[in-house]
Each structure stands twice: as structure tokens, then as C-alpha cells.
Amino acid sequence: MNREEALDPREREELDRLAAELRAAHPPEPLSADFVDRVHERAQRRWSLRGAMHRNPLMRVAAALLLVSVVGAPVAALIQVWQGGGASRPLIGLDEPLLPEVEQSEREPMPDVVPPVPAWDDEDLGPEGARALERTNRLRLAVASWETAGDAPAATGLPAAPRRWSEATPEQLWGAFVRRLAAGDTGRVPEPLAARVRALWQDGDAPTRNALAGWHWVLTGTDSGAPQPRAWSGAPYAGD
């Protein structure tokens, strides 16, 4: 039971009357004439960061950026220290450019070619010596060409070498040429072999000349260039 419930109706009435009298004794206080204007004026004058951030989204973005920029660097430094990783010093220098491995492997071997000129001023090769040197050089070019793009199967199942070069057939000469290339033999070409090639070439038909094309180029230097081994592998021989 609270005190209100303990009131008798007469006292309650009296207190209610007193409350009404109290209200009547306190009429609303008049405001100054410019009260509202001053409220608006003071409200506009009172700029607060909180209010500005609430009203203007750009202020919020600017404040966020400011916070990140101010706090970001120390936080990043603390994280770096905490992780214990000392900053690795960047190496200053130049790396030697390396050619790709594939590119290096695709380089063609440089053939050891000696120009047909005397090595020394006092050495006189003479026409015969110069011609022999030219043959050797062309044979070196042919070997280099074979090593670059040689067809290994073409070096197997070749015709046997003749007993005499003067009796050699075009396919035997072709087999001898291929064997030289496969062996890398750039030695002097025997004169009987050269004579036999010239003799067969002179009256030879197309298959014969095709089989002798390598030797003919090495011996004379004529034709368009060093014969390509791949072209020989399927060449029809005189015996076919």
C-alpha cells in the first residue's frame, strides 16, 4: 500500500486543488520577441564537427581519409616491427641480360671456314692449293649444314664404298658423301673421286646429277649453294 492509496478522498481532492492552483500561479513565461530568430542564428553559428559530419557525406569521407593517413603509417610501422621482418634492402645494380635458353640452342654452329687466301704473306698457295682449300671449305660448310639439320636415318643403309673410285656408281658416291658428312670428315678430296664425279656429272641424267649434287658443289662451287641433306634423303638414285 503506497502513500497515494493511504490518502482519504477529501485530502486527495484538496491536493488536486492545490496542484491546480500551483499551475495557475505559474503562467507561461513570455519569450523575448526575437527568441526564434536567435535560436536559428545560434544554431547556424554553432558549427560542430560532429554535426558537420552528420550532415555532409564529404566531411565523413575527408575525416576517414585523414584518419587513415594519420594512423596508417604508425600502424604499418608497428606491424612491421611486430612481425620482426627487417626491411630487406633492395639490391642496386644491373643484371646481365641472359638470352633465353631456347634462343641459345637454336643458334647455328659457326663453321670453321678458312678463306682461300694465304695465311701468311710469304706463303704462295698457288692455283691448285687455293682450289683444294676452297673444296675443303665447302666441305666444312656441308658438314656444318649436316650437323645443324642432318638426317640421321639417311646415314644408315648406305651403299658400300667402291673398291676403286674410278668404278664408283652415283649411289656409291652419294653414300661416300653422306658418310663423310656424318663423320665430320673435311679432309682432302682424293683426285680419283673428283675425276669420277666430273665424268659421271658430264654425261649424267637427272637422277645421276641429283646423287652427285653434293660432291659437285664441293668440287666446283657451282650451283645455288650447299645441298641440303634433307633433300638428299629421298632422292632417286641411278639404281632405283
Next chain:
Amino acid sequence: MMQGKPDLLARYAAGDAGAFDQLVADMGPRLKGFFLRQGAQAATAEDLAQNVFIRVLQSAERYRPSGQLEAYLLRIARNLWIDHRRRGGKEFHGGEDGPEDADPRPGPVLVAERHDRAAQLRAALASLDADTRELLELAVLQQLPYKEVGVILDVPVGTVKSRVYYALRKLRTRVRTLDEGPES
């Protein structure tokens, strides 16, 4: 009382600029009276009342209508008054020392107004302690529902009811003392 009326602050937040001026016209005098009766001088009471409306303007976008706009404004006013006192406001003019320290005898001015019932009531109210004066202010003069008074003062609604009648009894006694004169 504004209950049953449209929520002027909600209307202002929705874009009705005139609603705010109407709110000031309705509540401004009541708020000024609140501060005066708490002990503020006239100029200070008006400044503090303006501060209430400035706070309302600043938080208008966040305001959620609950049907208790008067209680909302008076809660702001009470907080502002507490802040003002903490900052050393000197306008306080009586009753704050507590009932046992307050002198219930009328001063010369009150003696002159002895036969003025309204003046007696005002003097009796001013002579009450601050808590009792605040309770009568909210529940009787501002006529807030007891539930809202309980929210503002942070006491249960039943306690508010009993304290209101206790405060009115105290006021009645103080009025009788003033009426009888300084016989003691």
C-alpha cells in the same frame, strides 16, 4: 499539453520549416519557466531554453517520433540545467540547500504579498528542496505523465505517484506557514 497534437519535430524533420517555429512558440515559454523555477535568472533561462531548441535542431534528423515530444524536450532541458550547475552557474536563488537547511519563514517581499495566493504558492514552491521542486515541476506544472516523469527521474512510476502527493503535502504545509506569518 501537446499530446494528441501532431509531432511538430517529426514534421520539421520531414521538411516543414514552420513546424519548428510552432514548436518554439508552444514549448519555449514552458521551458523558460522550467529554468526560472529551477533557479536561473531571466536572461540565463532564455539562453538555456534556446539551447534546448538548438540541440533539437542538431538532432532533428535522428529524432524518432514516440508521442512524447514534451518529455523529450524537458529531458534535454533537465540535462542542460545539470550541466549549467556543474559549470558553476550562479543564478540559483533558493531552495537548493535542502528542506532542513531552508528557512521556511517569509522574507520582507513575501510578507508584503501575504494575501496574494499566487505569490504565496510561488514562494512556497521556491522554498522547497531541489528534488521536490523538480518533481512538482515535471508532474504538476509541466503535467507530464507519471510514466515519463519516472523515466526522466529514473524512478518507478508508483514511486512517482506517491512522491507527488508527498510533495504536494509538503507544499501545503509550506503555504500554511507562509500564510500564518512569522509567528515563531
